[in-house]
Amino acid sequence: STGDLPATTKLDLVIYNSITTRSRLNRTIAGEQLGSALFSTTATALSANQTTTTLSLPINEQWPAREGGTVLTQSGIYPVLIEATAPNGSRLASIVTHLLRLPSETTPTTPISLAxxxxxxxxxxxxxxxxxxxxxxxxxxxxxxxxxxxxx
Incomplete structure (x- = not known):
């Protein structure tokens, strides 16, 4: 819900390069060591009467990318940062989630370490x-x- 954010808030979505280790996954869950940005959306501004907002991110498996989207050719776990900023650029809130790009059935992969x-x-x-x-x-x-x- 975006109900607690001021109407002038902007939301940005950033996808980072995929991660390959369990320790790095733990760090990204904590919002740390996100790595290099792979793609970011243009800021979405909230309007005064919105309590929720949908951020869309069109993703293709091969080029060309759809408008406003990107291409992820490699399988992996990609950290995704969603950040709310005030008009002056100060960060109001943020959350890190993860996008899982599954391999095709014929692609050999190395699994991430598990407990x-x-x-x-x-x-x-x-x-x-x-x-x-x-x-x-x-x-x-x-x-x-x-x-x-x-x-x-």
Missing amino acids: ATVVIDAPLEVSPDGSPRLSDTQLARAGEQFRILGGS
Whole structure:
């Protein structure tokens, strides 16, 4: 919603080059290390009677780009900054989100690193101090799952 922003606010949308590591993804989620701008839209001004605004970004997979849009030929995770600025140029608010450009089905890709989640298929018991209490069987099963995930 744009309801809390002054009517003279301008909204800018910037796409940055794709990211390739989990640590960089974490940094961009925090609004840091966005990298080099790949494309930006012209500022969209709010009007006095708007409480919401739609920002459009036409994206093609190949050239030529559609009017007001860009081309993303490479698959990847692209940080997108949406920034609200006052007429004097001061930043009022901003948010970073991500655009996922999926590869074509025939394109070989290297996946980004992920964390593993291990399912423990029994109710978790808790000690009086709040720490988990697992039976020897549960610990052995969890250890086996981690061993399989670790490839040892």
